[in-house]
Amino acid sequence: MKVLKLSAQGLPQSWISLEQAVLHYAADEVRWEVGHDIAVFHGGHNAITGRQSIITVSSIIGTKGVPAINPFDLKPGLTNAKLFARDRNVCAYCGDLFAEADLTREHIIPFAQNGIDTWMNVVTACRPCNHRKSHRTPEQANMPLLYTPYVPSLWEDFILRNRRILADQMEFLLAHVPKSSRLAA
16 A cells, blocks of 8 residues: 655655655654545654554645655656556557557557657557557558557656555546546546
8 A cells, every 4th residue: 555645735756655654754744634544553652641652644645845856847657557557458559458468568650660669659559469560650551540649747657657546546646637638537
């Protein structure tokens, strides 16, 4: 289970473990929290008061400070898992839905024709379509794309990074994705 860590301004920073979240709470770095409580940690007893410390962790926390890096300057890393999720496991050529094991990263302009490995040059394809298209462009292979590639937004990238997103975290993230996003559909 991961906690969605945001900057004080509400921009996603990272997915963190419960233990990392507890450290933020203990250091008094949590400025605000939203979502549901997902864990309660019991610490030691205060020598003077005798009271036990208790930290309740929320699913979404905003931490103090200003991030050193502008998250909008970050480009989402391209992985097959995130690509397949962006494209909803649908082949860009035949339009069928496949299990992740039956999919490939397909380069629209192939490496053989100086294509590059970027979000805007890759789509999800089933193995038979990828093999049939081979080292040709979609036009050369007479295999038109059924959807266009795009670079995921910061918010979409946070959805694509985590396979086990809690309902309140997903609701928070989806409220910020572009209306044109395939993830919002």
